[in-house]
Amino acid sequence: MADTRRIAVLAHEKFPGRAKTALGVMRYSDDETVAVIDRDLAGDRVADHTDTVPDAPIVGSFNEVPGDVDALLIGVAPIGGGFDESWRPDVVAALEAGVDVVAGLHYFLSEDEQFSKLAAEYGGELHDVRKPHPGIGVADGRSADIDAEVVLTVGTDCSVGKMTTTCELVDAAQEAGIDAGFVPTGQTGIMIAGWGNPVDRVVSDFTAGAVEEMLLERGDEHDVLFVEGQGSIVHPAYSAVTCGILHGSMADKLVLCHEAGKAAIHGYEETELPPIPEYVDLYESLAEPVHETAVVAGAINTSHIADDDVARTTVEEYGHELGGPASDPIRFGVGELVEELVGEHK
Amino acid sequence: MADTRRIAVLAHEKFPGRAKTALGVMRYSDDETVAVIDRDLAGDRVADHTDTVPDAPIVGSFNEVPGDVDALLIGVAPIGGGFDESWRPDVVAALEAGVDVVAGLHYFLSEDEQFSKLAAEYGGELHDVRKPHPGIGVADGRSADIDAEVVLTVGTDCSVGKMTTTCELVDAAQEAGIDAGFVPTGQTGIMIAGWGNPVDRVVSDFTAGAVEEMLLERGDEHDVLFVEGQGSIVHPAYSAVTCGILHGSMADKLVLCHEAGKAAIHGYEETELPPIPEYVDLYESLAEPVHETAVVAGAINTSHIADDDVARTTVEEYGHELGGPASDPIRFGVGELVEELVGEHK
Numbered sequence: 001m002a003d004t005r006r007i008a009v010l011a012h013e014k015f016p017g018r019a020k021t022a023l024g025v026m027r028y029s030d031d032e033t034v035a036v037i038d039r040d041l042a043g044d045r046v047a048d049h050t051d052t053v054p055d056a057p058i059v060g061s062f063n064e065v066p067g068d069v070d071a072l073l074i075g076v077a078p079i080g081g082g083f084d085e086s087w088r089p090d091v092v093a094a095l096e097a098g099v100d101v102v103a104g105l106h107y108f109l110s111e112d113e114q115f116s117k118l119a120a121e122y123g124g125e126l127h128d129v130r131k132p133h134p135g136i137g138v139a140d141g142r143s144a145d146i147d148a149e150v151v152l153t154v155g156t157d158c159s160v161g162k163m164t165t166t167c168e169l170v171d172a173a174q175e176a177g178i179d180a181g182f183v184p185t186g187q188t189g190i191m192i193a194g195w196g197n198p199v200d201r202v203v204s205d206f207t208a209g210a211v212e213e214m215l216l217e218r219g220d221e222h223d224v225l226f227v228e229g230q231g232s233i234v235h236p237a238y239s240a241v242t243c244g245i246l247h248g249s250m251a252d253k254l255v256l257c258h259e260a261g262k263a264a265i266h267g268y269e270e271t272e273l274p275p276i277p278e279y280v281d282l283y284e285s286l287a288e289p290v291h292e293t294a295v296v297a298g299a300i301n302t303s304h305i306a307d308d309d310v311a312r313t314t315v316e317e318y319g320h321e322l323g324g325p326a327s328d329p330i331r332f333g334v335g336e337l338v339e340e341l342v343g344e345h346k
Numbered sequence: 347m348a349d350t351r352r353i354a355v356l357a358h359e360k361f362p363g364r365a366k367t368a369l370g371v372m373r374y375s376d377d378e379t380v381a382v383i384d385r386d387l388a389g390d391r392v393a394d395h396t397d398t399v400p401d402a403p404i405v406g407s408f409n410e411v412p413g414d415v416d417a418l419l420i421g422v423a424p425i426g427g428g429f430d431e432s433w434r435p436d437v438v439a440a441l442e443a444g445v446d447v448v449a450g451l452h453y454f455l456s457e458d459e460q461f462s463k464l465a466a467e468y469g470g471e472l473h474d475v476r477k478p479h480p481g482i483g484v485a486d487g488r489s490a491d492i493d494a495e496v497v498l499t500v501g502t503d504c505s506v507g508k509m510t511t512t513c514e515l516v517d518a519a520q521e522a523g524i525d526a527g528f529v530p531t532g533q534t535g536i537m538i539a540g541w542g543n544p545v546d547r548v549v550s551d552f553t554a555g556a557v558e559e560m561l562l563e564r565g566d567e568h569d570v571l572f573v574e575g576q577g578s579i580v581h582p583a584y585s586a587v588t589c590g591i592l593h594g595s596m597a598d599k600l601v602l603c604h605e606a607g608k609a610a611i612h613g614y615e616e617t618e619l620p621p622i623p624e625y626v627d628l629y630e631s632l633a634e635p636v637h638e639t640a641v642v643a644g645a646i647n648t649s650h651i652a653d654d655d656v657a658r659t660t661v662e663e664y665g666h667e668l669g670g671p672a673s674d675p676i677r678f679g680v681g682e683l684v685e686e687l688v689g690e691h692k
Contacts, residue, residue: 138583138584139582139583140582140583140614141582141583141614141616141617199550200549200550200551201549201550201551202549202550203546203547203548203549203550204545204546204547204548204549204550204552204553204586204587204590205546205547205583205584205586205587206550207550207586207587208582208583208584208585208586209583233589233632234635234636235593236485236486236487236554236593236594236596236636237484237485237486237487237551237554237555237593237594238484238551238554239554239589239590239593239636240550240551240553240554240586240587240589240590240593241550241551241553241586242589243579243585243586243588243589243590244550244585244586244589247581247582247583247585247586248582248583268486268487270487271487271635271636272635273635274634274635278635281631282631282632282635285627285628285631286579286628286632288620289580289617289618289619289620289624289628290580290582290585290617
């Protein structure tokens with residue numbers, strides 16, 4: 001969705017299964033992936049391991065990347081957001097070649113003495129997409145003033161496909177001739193979009209404000225804005241971010257995202273997921289005093305279900321539970337959801 | 347509630363009406379206020395202007411404070427949390443006397459070159475209570491594991507008396523022989539308690555974690571912990587913090603705080619307050635998937651109502667609406683609320 005760049009994607013020892021950021025960027029951004037860097041798979045090709053993203057060679061280090069690239073992108077996000085020192089030679093090699101480095105870690109590359117020195121010396125830029133810009137502040141409650149209709153993805157838990165669903169909806173809406181924009185809120189979304197505020201990394205008082213700022217910036221450029229949600233309103237740790245995005249976006253419509261068969265919050269097994277209709281009530285009643293909204297459609301990840309018919313039944317049952325059309329965006333597409341959500345903008 | 351210190355409270359041009367922090371600390375902390383510093387009221391006494399806090403002289407500058415003090419406390423919190431340069435001579439004078447300076451501003455005194463140099467030179471300490479310590483992280487969902495019963499104040503809006511109610515409940519519970527502790531979450535509360543995490547100032551992903559850390563630290567030292575709430579679950583800007591505290595505290599009981607006659611969110615007049623029973627439903631249904639809780643009592647600020655009988659009727663109606671005992675903590679005390687909330691711990 002941003003300008004096309006030629007990028008190398010670092011995913012040492014994690015590609016593809018544990019390199020969510022790499023896969024997201026390769027699948028949805030306008031960047032052209034010249035190579036994936038993973039020392040465990042050097043010599044293979046991306047297509048040997050996954051067919052969900054465009055093919056590319058896999059190499060063992062930045063120096064083996066074929067041809068010129070504009071940026072090295074850190075495509076893995078370890079728990080805690082730390083920088084793995086085994087990546088340093090690749091980052092150094094990229095900077096010494098004058099290449100930009102893009103990262104979404106809690107560890108800011110721009111605050112690393114060696115990296116910042118090399119960037120200054122050779123002219124490459126360090127983009128820490130998780131570093132909020134200093135102008136983000138308290139929300140004014142003005143997101144509803146924008147021209148665009150706002151559709152927000154919300155979830156039953158983290159990692160149930162909110163970003164994927166949002167990107168699929170944007171792409172499908174654009175293909176259907178709708179003037180749709182993408183509003184990212186997390187590091188992978190920001191890398192895909194090439195802009196955006198890391199809402200989970202701002203001062204807690206500014207959570208809604210970080211979303212509002214983006215909507216005010218882009219709200220008059222598109223007919224529809226699809227906002228990437230975060231976490232879940234029942235998540236013991238991350239619900240604050242979810243609530244801030246819900247109120248800060250003043251969304252007109254919600255898409256509830258879920259993973260088939262999930263029974264408890266990942267990593268917080270004592271927190272059982274409430275029934276789907278309860279999620280619908282919770283999101284709608286919480287939003288209502290600030291801006292009335294409704295769960296209009298659902299997305300469900302059925303990748304753990306092998307049988308297509310079973311998956312289809314699961315999707316139908318999910319739609320029935322939430323009271324609207326549903327789909328597995330990757331397996332069955334989002335055509336019907338786009339029609340229901342924003343069909344009037346064609 | 348912390349160790350007794352002798353303090354001077356800076357409140358230039360704002361005492362008492364616009365010096366909420368000063369009044370809170372003077373009323374509820376164990377610190378002894380030696381003098382208030384307000385150049386507009388120099389020569390007056392505190393008692394000339396308010397009877398809600400202990401009396402003290404008012405002076406025009408730090409150098410006029412009578413006798414020795416342990417700390418200078420910035421008792422005003424301007425919108426935006428900036429440092430007013432007209433306060434600099436007082437802060438400098440305090441530091442040159444080797445006196446600590448305590449502030450809850452977004453502007454950190456410890457990052458001011460002159461202040462940090464003077465502190466190092468003369469041995470005074472700079473306490474920026476709104477600066478989160480670097481160890482705060484993601485919540486583990488473990489607040490319910492502590493021994494203490496947890497009571498959280500929640501609100502219909504900001505500035506409806508959550509901190510005041512919490513402090514009154516702690517004091518009254520302790521007077522009734524209950525082993526009660528105070529868990530602060532905002533700058534004034536932290537100044538009063540002498541410890542605590544500024545929950546509204548941490549990284550948004552860590553909002554619940556910042557509360558949980560405090561509960562795990564103090565949870566086995568008391569029979570009851572009263573947690574100071576922030577904002578409101580329907581606040582267009584601050585609901586994220588409210589939601590994080592609700593889930594992070596895993597409160598057993600809630601006290602709903604309100605201001606009589608308030609119809610809309612302060613500063614966000616398009617956001618009308620929902621009816622009180624709707625607040626009760628919202629807080630309870632949002633909390634329930636993480637930790638079941640109930641709004642058990644209410645506190646209402648009736649200070650704008652002159653007539654005591656009208657105020658009493660207002661309190662009764664409020665209790666009826668929320669379905670439990672209610673009071674105006676300052677006007678009518680919190681005896682009945684303490685009995686209802688934690689009477690079994692006597």
